[in-house]
Amino acid sequence: MTTARIPAAAATAATTGTVAIPATRSLLTAATVAAPLWATVALAQAATREGFDLTRHPLSALSDGPLGWIQIGNFLIAGLLTTVGASGLHRVMRGTPGGTWAPRLVRISGLGMIAAGAFVMDPADGFPLGTPDGMPAALSWHSYAHFAAGSITFTSLIAACHVLGRHFARAGERGRATASRVAGSALLLGNGWAMSGGRGGSLALAVGAITAMLWVAAVADRYRRSSGR
Template identity: 50%
Template sequence: MSRYSLAAGAVAAPLFAVVALAQAATRAGYDLTRHPVSLLSNGDLGWVQITAFLLTGLLSIAAAPGTRAALRGGRGERWAPRLLVLIGAGMLVAAVFRLDPADGFPVGTPLGTPATFSWHAIVHNLGGSLSFFSMMALCLVLARRFAADGQRAWAWTGRACAVAFLVLLGWAFTGGRDGALTLFVGVLLAWGWLAATSGVLLRRTSGSRPGSARMSATGKATTLVA
């Protein structure tokens, strides 16, 4: 079961990226440099993005048990799965509560940012923020675990992705040029790195016997459960 759980974590980010980019290329009036991905939940085809939020949210939550098992006996065992659940919960909130139409999308919507936000748009943004900051935190938690295991490259890239996402998110939230695209790139960096780490943990788990212990580069035994 742990292998299926980790596989869910490895699939979530690529699925989100593929669905978003496919819609960016095909939805009339949508411009990824101006419109956040969340706007795709509006219009006749809005169900596509809503479904993407739902699926990736559920996949993130499903990844929690396998991640806990793969990290058992070391750093990140408790917080990594909790943060995965928070990422998933934020995505589910984003699916249920839509962002308001804005800046010409869907077609026919007045240009510019709305003067006020509806209550459901505010809740949507809270859900998105929960996912974003949980992604950053999870990058740092897993980077700390990789550092303890002597995997310096993974540790440094995890920290770098967390910091990069924070900077790009800040740029987008303060109205920087091409903020929507900047935000999307930040999500891909952090979530993509997390998906890659799920793949690493999956390979470790698949290559170990149930209940066996793996020695890290620091000489500390790390239990892996298939």
Template identity: 40%
Template sequence: MAQESEFDMGAAVTRSMLGWGVVAGPFYLVVGLILALTREGFDFARHPLSALMLGDGGWMQITNLALSGVMVLVAGVGMVRAGARGAGIGVGIYGGAMVASAIFPPDPMPGFPPGQDGATTMSISGILHFAFGGIGFVAFAVAALLFGGWLARHGESGRAAWSRVAGVVILVGFVGGAALGPAGMGGLWLAVVAGFAWLLLASLRLYRVVPHPVVARR
């Protein structure tokens, strides 16, 4: 006699949400790198990807940042649904901060857009962009630290360690990059890459916690 099956819609939705945590980082970085390599005047050693929001074609990076932020926000909700509430809230805050940062572009920077010497005083938009970025990166770092605690409670001390290290790297990279300006650009890049790498791995780990949506019924 053939077995019947039931479909768990809640599990399917949660898995789908966590999938966006896998996609968000590669999407943001690949699109951002393509734009950076094709925009005149952009210097990886001096400019963050957010600088691409400025000048002709800036709408493309604005769209990239906003769409990626929505993906991260959805992944955060998925993490909450999967049982990692604290980490999920932190990730959701980071996603929301990305979307808010897309609304308020940064100020011009030395050399970008081409011919710019950089803003002498920060505009309201520049201040808000930096503020939302700060809130987002702190929340992202806290999310990684909290997820380390979640992993430890599940007996995964090795994974817990890497999650906590990722949280420290995100926080130190952002704070160092923000404090040092162009000289600390490497720290900002490290914070972004480490953060999205952590999100990808954390989403994959939680994906395994959620039951398969198709359940056989006797």
């Protein structure tokens, strides 16, 4: 007769019971709402801010001008929710393929969003109204910091989606594995298009970023719902 070994994570969950599950669900809720909140606020501004053209201006440009505080707050709040929510993903994915790096990468993307909110890019290409067309002759230090934060956010999100693809593939969930890889590839292509200066690059980047962010939120929501069963 042998005694089955209980994994440490399962033993911890069993002993904490009613405390661990609600706490984990709260963390996963933060990750679930971060992307829809950010996308809704950003796209609402894109549709209503005078002079803003999503085919020309990145969503980060909404941080400029008298109403820029809205997008700055959007970055900070969504970034904080993502960073906190990554701890929930770590709890439910621990011990599985990709269970270490996917939450880490999601957390890094959240920190990148916070930095993107703290450091605002320079007005450019006619937005806000009254700004000359084209890029400024010289960029400010905070504009460079914003671009660096954006690169960190996008790179970590792309990687997180592909790690999630491996996670779901190893679990035999081929549909979710494919969706993860498509979401990561959408951001990779959108960012590449924007970096190349191609026409409509800011729109492609917005579509890719929102796709990847919403997929991470969908994964968090999947685990949030299953953790309550």
